[in-house]
Structure formats: structure tokens, C-alpha cells
Amino acid sequence: xxxxxxxxxxxxxxxxxxxxxxxxxxxxxxxxxxxxxxxxxxxxxxxxxxxxxxxxxxxxxxxxxxxxxxxxxxxxxxxxxxxxxxxxxxxxxxxxxxxx
Amino acid sequence: xxxxxxxxxxxxxxxxxxxxxxxxxxxxxxxxxxxxxxxxxxxxxxxxxxxxxxxxxxxxxxxxxxxxxxxxxxxxxxxxxxxxxxxxxxxxxxxxxxxxxxxxxxxxxxxxxxxxxxxxxxxxxxxxxxxxxxxxxxxxxxxxxxxxxxxxxxxxxxxxxxxxxxxxxxxxxxxxxxxxxxxxxxxxxxxxxxxxxxxxxxxxxxxxxxxxxxxxxx
Numbered sequence: 422x423x424x425x426x427x428x429x430x431x432x433x434x435x436x437x438x439x440x441x442x443x444x445x446x447x448x449x450x451x452x453x454x455x456x457x458x459x460x461x462x463x464x465x466x467x468x469x470x471x472x473x474x475x476x477x478x479x480x481x482x483x484x485x486x487x488x489x490x491x492x493x494x495x496x497x498x499x500x501x502x503x504x505x506x507x508x509x510x511x512x513x514x515x516x517x518x519x520x521x
Numbered sequence: 522x523x524x525x526x527x528x529x530x531x532x533x534x535x536x537x538x539x540x541x542x543x544x545x546x547x548x549x550x551x552x553x554x555x556x557x558x559x560x561x562x563x564x565x566x567x568x569x570x571x572x573x574x575x576x577x578x579x580x581x582x583x584x585x586x587x588x589x590x591x592x593x594x595x596x597x598x599x600x601x602x603x604x605x606x607x608x609x610x611x612x613x614x615x616x617x618x619x620x621x622x623x624x625x626x627x628x629x630x631x632x633x634x635x636x637x638x639x640x641x642x643x644x645x646x647x648x649x650x651x652x653x654x655x656x657x658x659x660x661x662x663x664x665x666x667x668x669x670x671x672x673x674x675x676x677x678x679x680x681x682x683x684x685x686x687x688x689x690x691x692x693x694x695x696x697x698x699x700x701x702x703x704x705x706x707x708x709x710x711x712x713x714x715x716x717x718x719x720x721x722x723x724x725x726x727x728x729x730x731x732x733x734x735x736x737x738x739x
Binding site for chain 2: 425427428430433434436437440441444447448451460461464465467468471472475476479480485486488489492493495496497499500503504507508511512
């Protein structure tokens with residue numbers, strides 16, 4: 422258990438600069454018009470990398486107890502389950518609900 | 522983690538039902554992570570709505586997102602990443618017993634959070650003026666799609682719920698500043714700073730997904 426990890430100021434700035442660069446990158450890839458659905462895949466991939474950087478190095482999961490990592494991973498797993506089960510219904514309807 | 526520094530250990534914060542300060546800290550942090558799990562699933566429902574409607578009306582999302590200004594969305598992303606940095610710096614200051622640095626970093630974070638909300642205010646009011654309102658109040662003619670109001674209802678729900686979280690975050694950090702000024706926090710006790718930081722980073726992570734999903738479709 423190392424709940425009191427102290428990051429150096431230089432390290433925190435480095436993390437933020439990496440996030441700024443990835444933000445620029447996610448905007449820049451829209452200028453070259455990647456054909457769909459790859460544009461969505463690229464946008465989500467960059468967002469996932471950014472989210473992993475924030476959770477590992479700003480939220481300190483990298484140094485934290487494994488149980489907190491487990492909580493975070495399980496919430497993502499159940500979120501994906503929610504998407505998956507919902508899409509199994511909505512993608513295979515012959516007609517979407519008419520009033521929505 | 523034994524404290525071998527010259528200052529004697531301050532234990533005013535320690536509740537009698539914890540073995541020691543570290544156990545209390547770990548318990549609080551775990552509790553916060555459980556709360557963040559519920560937050561992820563709370564926003565998750567809205568992301569599912571986004572995905573379902575995008576799979577039904579992909580062309581609507583392409584058309585309607587042109588009403589959103591990528592520039593201001595990108596600025597707000599940078600503002601939130603900057604505020605995540607200053608929150609991390611605030612925690613670092615607290616860990617090093619630099620209470621002045623803690624207060625300064627909290628104020629910068631509050632300033633950045635307010636900047637985010639001001640930009641959001643201008644984005645919203647520009648849309649309200651055009652008649653881009655959620656649900657049945659929608660009266661804008663500029664998006665040629667019969668379901669145009671659905672995209673903007675999802676937009677208002679997602680960014681609105683996120684905005685409420687930013688406002689709550691501002692409130693929490695003002696509270697932390699007052700606590701810090703009363704000399705409550707020191708290197709042996711900074712739990713509220715740590716868990717408010719976790720909350721703030723999660724708000725940042727959610728915006729990291731909202732920005733490409735809403736602003737960057739084209």
C-alpha cells in the first residue's frame with residue numbers, strides 16, 4: 422500500500438503536456454478527414470489513452486492499492502456490458518420506436 | 522509510513538475507530554473510488570443513449586455537430602486539463618506541508634473551472650438565441666433533419682450534467698480553501714484534498730470523452 426505517493430512537479434507537468442499534445446492530435450486528425458468508421462475509432466482511441474494517463478498518473482492508480490484499480494476496471498466492464506446488451510436490442514429492431 | 526520528521530505527529534483528524542492515519546486515509550480513498558464507480562455508470566447511461574441514437578441516425582450527428590464550435594470545445598478541454606494539473610499540484614503541496622502553495626493551486630483551479638463555465642455559458646446562450654433548446658422547445662431550422670432536436674437534447678443532458686459536476690467541484694474547492702486557511706491540512710492529513718482531486722480528475726476524464734464525441738464529428 423503506497424497511498425501517499427508524491428509526484429514531482431516536473432512529472433506532473435510532463436503528464437499535462439502529454440495530455441495537451443494528445444488534445445491537439447485529436448483535433449488535428451479531423452483536418453485530414455479519415456474515412457468513417459475509422460475517424461470514430463481514432464477519436465475514441467486517443468480519448469482512451471488520455472483517460473488512462475489521467476487515471477494512472479493524476480488519480481495515482483499506478484501507485485495505488487490494487488483494489489481501487491479493480492473498482493475502476495469493474496465500472497468500465499459493467500459500462501461496456503450496459504452498451505453491449507442495449508445494442509443487442511436497438512441494433513436489431515426492424516423499426517426504431519416511431520415517436521423517438 | 523512512519524513520520525520521522527522533526528514536527529510531532531498531529532492526530533486531531535484521526536477517528537477512534539481507525540488503527541492509524543494511513544488506514545483512515547485508505548478507507549476514505551476507497552470510499553471515494555466506490556462513489557466514482559457510481560458516477561461512471563451515472564454518465565454511462567447518457568453515453569449509451571448517445572451510442573444508440575448515433576447508431577440509429579448517424580447522418581444526424583454529422584449535420585448537427587456542425588453547430589458546435591470545435592475551437593471553444595478544444596479551449597475548454599485545455600482549460601480542464603490545466604485545472605487537473607493544478608489540482609495535482611495542490612495535492613503535492615499538501616503532501617509537502619506547503620499550505621500556501623495548496624491555497625494558490627486551489628485558487629488557480631477554481632479560476633480555470635470558472636473559465637470553463639463562462640465559455641460554456643456563451644456556447645449555451647448562443648444556441649438558446651438561435652432556438653436550439655432541448656426537447657420540444659427546439660425551434661431551430663438550420664439543421665435539416667427531422668430528429669435534430671434529439672442530438673441537442675443529448676448534448677444538453679451530457680454537457681449539462683457535466684457542468685453541474687464542475688459547479689459542485691468549484692464549491693468543494695472553495696470549501697477546501699477555507700479549511701486550508703484554518704490550518705486543517707498538513708502532510709499527515711490532507712484526505713479531503715486528495716478525494717476532491719479524484720473527483721475533479723474524473724470530471725476531466727468525462728470531458729475528454731465528451732469533446733471528441735460531440736464536437737469533433739465531421
